[in-house]
């Protein structure tokens with residue numbers, strides 16, 4: 001059996017780093033990419049010390065040319081396999097919509113949405129050439145219902161949800177499945193110092209390890225009869241997504257109004 005491979009963006013810290021370590025410990029050749037070179041260097045040391053294999057490189061997910069270059073380099077190392085692409089890089093800026101400069105709104109869309117589009121598009125030939133390839137997109141529980149003080153961030157994750165659902169259908173003919181992970185708040189640099197209605201009412205309960213374990217599990221071969229696209233992480237996210245599916249729209253709004261203290 002050839003070595004399985006995984007290409008992870010935003011791998012220098014938080015969920016991406018934890019995911020890189022999890023896959024490396026499980027025998028994968030890991031491609032770890034980020035704009036943070038220092039973080040990548042320390043990740044590389046940690047992987048090698050644990051006996052794993054990692055390729056690192058600078059990749060700003062908003063730069064289509066860098067995507068092409070990094071994927072080509074990884075392909076040369078991986079013997080032509082791209083088993084899993086994990087679109088993890090993302091940013092979150094919390095605050096009132098009208099007080100946030102336009103540039104900040106645009107930056108969140110550029111990294112969280114365009115980054116996923118550019119990367120998934122550039123990775124297509126490599127995914128297509130690998131039997132049973134998978135794409136995992138980091139969605140968020142903030143895409144279950146629009147979140148005050150996280151308007152643009154939440155909207156970016158609604159877009160990621162749409163990309164995931166549509167591509168999972170469109171690429172089935174190429175034997176590529178596309179999945180979305182749905183954590184609620186996770187204790188990483190992203191949520192440090194963030195204080196919104198929902199972070200205060202629901203707390204920041206998940207660890208990066210909870211999410212990387214969830215990603216690993218979601219990407220295992222499954223005997224599931226029903227095809228699964230969405231993977232909530234943690235009890236809160238499971239309860240919120242289940243609730244929103246079965247409660248009437250007015251009740252979902254009311255629950256979100258109360259949780260966000262608006």
Ligand SMILES: NC(=O)c1ccc[n+]([C@@H]2O[C@H](COP(=O)([O-])OP(=O)(O)OC[C@H]3O[C@@H](n4cnc5c(N)ncnc54)[C@H](O)[C@@H]3O)[C@@H](O)[C@H]2O)c1
Nearest residue numbers: 010013014015060061088089090138140185186188189190
């Ligand atoms: N932390 C949470 O509460 C939470 C909840 C749900 C979903 N998510 C999603 O999980 C993903 C990872 O979040 P995290 O909490 O680990 O964040 P983090 O801030 O801890 O790490 C994000 C990583 O992405 C990198 N990055 C930022 N901009 C980049 C760019 N343009 N190109 C490449 N890399 C870039 C950063 O350098 C960093 O290493 C994001 O997509 C986020 O939206 C996070």
